[in-house]
Amino acid sequence: MPESQTDNFELFEKISKKYFVELEQNVPHIQQTLFDLQNEYYKVWKNYVNSNILLQKEFSTRSGFGPKFSDDVKEIIENMSDETIKFRSIFHKIAIANIEHGKSYAKTLNDNAYTFADLNKKIMKYWISVLSPYSNN
Numbered sequence: 001m002p003e004s005q006t007d008n009f010e011l012f013e014k015i016s017k018k019y020f021v022e023l024e025q026n027v028p029h030i031q032q033t034l035f036d037l038q039n040e041y042y043k044v045w046k047n048y049v050n051s052n053i054l055l056q057k058e059f060s061t062r063s064g065f066g067p068k069f070s071d072d073v074k075e076i077i078e079n080m081s082d083e084t085i086k087f088r089s090i091f092h093k094i095a096i097a098n099i100e101h102g103k104s105y106a107k108t109l110n111d112n113a114y115t116f117a118d119l120n121k122k123i124m125k126y127w128i129s130v131l132s133p134y135s136n137n
Contacts, residue, residue: 060066069077
């Protein structure tokens with residue numbers, strides 16, 4: 001291979017190394033920042049729900065205009081809540097299983113990357129030998 005082509009590939013290797021070093025340095029910080037943001041929004045959601053319940057409770061107590069639920073209605077509301085929580089729990093298990101499957105797939109690709117490259121190299125050598133006017137064999 002001419003030296004200029006070798007220099008080109010050294011350039012690509014250098015760029016690739018810099019690219020992945022930058023990613024490895026910054027991605028953990030971005031992940032932590034996103035995790036922190038998610039936690040803050042969870043707190044916002046929880047605080048808004050709880051503060052609105054307290055506000056409605058106070059309004060109901062002071063005004064006397066509170067809802068009067070029968071025991072059957074209370075049971076229906078509680079059952080709906082329980083079923084929602086069960087659904088969310090199942091949804092989370094499915095989401096985690098899918099993430100784990102994706103992780104396993106990525107690990108398999110990583111474990112076999114060099115095997116795939118070797119196979120591609122053999123295929124490339126074959127086609128070069130077939131198509132090249134000057135075979136090095």
